[in-house]
Amino acid sequence: xxxxxxxxxxxxxxxxxxxxxxxxxxxxxxxxxxxxxxxxxxxxxxxxxxxxxxxxxxxxxxxxxxxxxxxxxxxxxxxxxxxxxxxxxxxxxxxxxxxxxxxxxxxxxxxxxxxxxxxxxxxxxxxxxxxxxxxxxxxxxxxxxxxxxxxxxxxxxxxxxxxxxxxxxxxxxxxxxxxxxxxxxxxxxxxxxxxxxxxxxxxxxxxxxxxxxxxxxxxxxxxxxxxxxxxxxxxxxxxxxxxxxxxxxxxxxxxxxxxxxxxxxxxxxxxxxxxxxx
Numbered sequence: 001x002x003x004x005x006x007x008x009x010x011x012x013x014x015x016x017x018x019x020x021x022x023x024x025x026x027x028x029x030x031x032x033x034x035x036x037x038x039x040x041x042x043x044x045x046x047x048x049x050x051x052x053x054x055x056x057x058x059x060x061x062x063x064x065x066x067x068x069x070x071x072x073x074x075x076x077x078x079x080x081x082x083x084x085x086x087x088x089x090x091x092x093x094x095x096x097x098x099x100x101x102x103x104x105x106x107x108x109x110x111x112x113x114x115x116x117x118x119x120x121x122x123x124x125x126x127x128x129x130x131x132x133x134x135x136x137x138x139x140x141x142x143x144x145x146x147x148x149x150x151x152x153x154x155x156x157x158x159x160x161x162x163x164x165x166x167x168x169x170x171x172x173x174x175x176x177x178x179x180x181x182x183x184x185x186x187x188x189x190x191x192x193x194x195x196x197x198x199x200x201x202x203x204x205x206x207x208x209x210x211x212x213x214x215x216x217x218x219x220x221x222x223x224x225x226x227x228x229x230x231x232x233x234x235x236x237x238x239x240x241x242x243x244x245x246x247x248x249x250x251x252x253x254x255x256x257x258x259x260x261x262x263x264x265x266x267x268x269x270x271x272x273x274x275x276x277x278x
Contacts (some may be wrong), residue, residue: 001039005055007070014094015054017041018077021065022087034059035263049113062086068093074111079106082123095132100139101149105125114158115186120168122148124244130155130174144185146170159196162189163268165206171241173249181208184270188237192251203263203270210274211251215258217274222260228276230255251275 003022003030009267023033038052051057060067064085068078079087082101089097092110095146099115103123114132119139135157138145140255147165156174166185175193183204192211199219200208234252242248254277262268 001033001062002065002067003034003068004058004060004067005037005051005056007055007068007072007075010071011053011054011074013046014074014076015047015049016077017051017075018080018096018099019043020078020080021050029093029174073111075215082106092129096159101125103149109154110203117146117149117151120146120149120151124149125151126244127152129152131157132165133158134160135172136162136165136168136170138183145183146187147187149243151252152241159252161191162187165189169237169240171245171249179243181206184208188233188270190237190241190249190252200263200270200272202266204267205269207231207270208272209234209237209252209257210272212275214274215276219260219262219272222268223260223272224264226259228256228258231259231271231273235271249275 001010009012024082027033031247034057036058041048057222060109066087069090071091072093074094077096079098083103086105089108092109093112095115097112097116098106101123102121105124109128110277111129111132115132115134116138118134119275120136123131136151137160144166146168149220151170151171153172157172157176159214161183162170168187171190174193176191176195178196179198181186181189181200181203184206186206188207190209238252254275256276260272264269
């Protein structure tokens with residue numbers, strides 16, 4: 001059994017739903033699950049409301065799936081600490097979507113605001129549209145960021161993508177802003193479109209893989225170019241992302257990538273690879 005939540009009207013000011021505790025346990029009957037969720041509290045500024053004050057709730061026949069429907073760009077914090085089951089948004093969603101998620105699956109059939117997947121520890125976050133700033137980046141005050149899981153974006157993303165990343169996979173099909181991969185410790189960041197300035201700044205380890213639109217990229221003196229090559233993990237990454245996206249990534253199919261090593265202002269064991277075909 002699953003749940004549909006349909007937004008009745010556009011909230012002004014915005015709603016904070018980060019404290020929602022959505023449980024889709026197989027042993028709970030329909031009425032208990034719907035009633036429990038309907039009477040949870042959400043915030044609008046300094047005021048508290050019940051979920052049922054803003055959303056119409058109904059059951060669906062999709063096991064362990066909760067679906068939010070409507071224009072939710074003024075709804076923030078949805079999917080915080082998500083761990084089990086699937087949550088989907090049919091429309092666009094506001095800031096902090098999937099922050100600190102630990103497992104399960106989150107999917108948006110639209111765009112997200114800033115801080116989507118920030119502090120993610122596991123699970124799969126899929127954004128069919130575009131994302132804002134700080135996608136899958138470290139939480140405020142934390143030196144390390146993404147600890148695991150997979151984040152995919154069908155459109156573009158803003159500044160500070162995957163800051164402090166130490167494990168997992170982030171794929172952005174389109175362009176990204178400045179400082180993508182800043183302070184990366186490990187993990188893999190793939191970008192199909194153009195990158196902003198300061199790519200991989202202060203990265204220690206990890207891999208950044210770029211599409212052919214970046215063949216003329218300037219990385220600065222702390223990165224050293226090497227020979228073109230086909231790294232052994234690329235074929236594995238092709239297969240994995242094909243399963244995640246249900247389609248192949250054309251530019252990732254080539255057999256030559258320009259290799260850069262850095263950042264030598266730090267440990268210098270990171271790598272940036274630029275596709276030479278596709």
